[in-house]
Amino acid sequence: FIFFRGDLIRLIKKIGTPSPERKLFIYLILGTIPLLLIPFYKDFVEKTVNSITAIGIFFLVNAFILFMGERIKRKHKYRLVTEEIYRTDEAKWYKPFMIGFAQLLAVFPGISRSGSTISTALAFNFSGIEAVRFSFLLSIPALLGATGLEVKDLLESGNISAIPWLWIVIGTLSSFVAGLLSLKLLMWIGKKLLFYPFAIYTFLLGSFILIWK
Numbered sequence: 001f002i003f004f005r006g007d008l009i010r011l012i013k014k015i016g017t018p019s020p021e022r023k024l025f026i027y028l029i030l031g032t033i034p035l036l037l038i039p040f041y042k043d044f045v046e047k048t049v050n051s052i053t054a055i056g057i058f059f060l061v062n063a064f065i066l067f068m069g070e071r072i073k074r075k076h077k078y079r080l081v082t083e084e085i086y087r088t089d090e091a092k093w094y095k096p097f098m099i100g101f102a103q104l105l106a107v108f109p110g111i112s113r114s115g116s117t118i119s120t121a122l123a124f125n126f127s128g129i130e131a132v133r134f135s136f137l138l139s140i141p142a143l144l145g146a147t148g149l150e151v152k153d154l155l156e157s158g159n160i161s162a163i164p165w166l167w168i169v170i171g172t173l174s175s176f177v178a179g180l181l182s183l184k185l186l187m188w189i190g191k192k193l194l195f196y197p198f199a200i201y202t203f204l205l206g207s208f209i210l211i212w213k
Helices: 005-013 020-048 052-075 082-087 094-107 113-123 128-157 165-192 196-212
Strands: none
Touching (some): 005 128, 020 094, 020 128, 052 113, 052 196, 094 113, 094 128, 113 128
């Protein structure tokens, strides 16, 4: 939120005017719709896809996604920047919808949400920076929804008094710092569009898991 606070403030201010920000808001709504499918298959995935072998396979799938993102980046030399994406005919409704579906892949262990959404955005001719930016903004509804579901389950369990709040606060602060550093890294990647190192890393990790298993 802090890293993209300028984008969020501008989005809120211009949401009621004919502007790229309003088109971006519509994009975010369309990209969030596929998340409604999560409750129907999340439990199934958690119960059935929880073996070491499955994790290794999905690391390989993640490597393939990142590899394709790199290939797509190299294939398309011209990319649309923010203003062009939301003002031209390139702003087709199915693009954010498909990016939202790519986000669903993160339910599977070993698959990067950012990698899948950024690669899909690149396939739809987003610039690197805009792909990272849209991927992050699209994650906000997902994170809020996931947090809401966790809080709901917690309240229904009746074990609030047993929660180690101190460790939760420490974990939250640590996640905050790590998140800021990760976003800085992602923005740098967005400028350079370097997916190969991460593709190789997850490929080697997935291969090691499968061989070890």
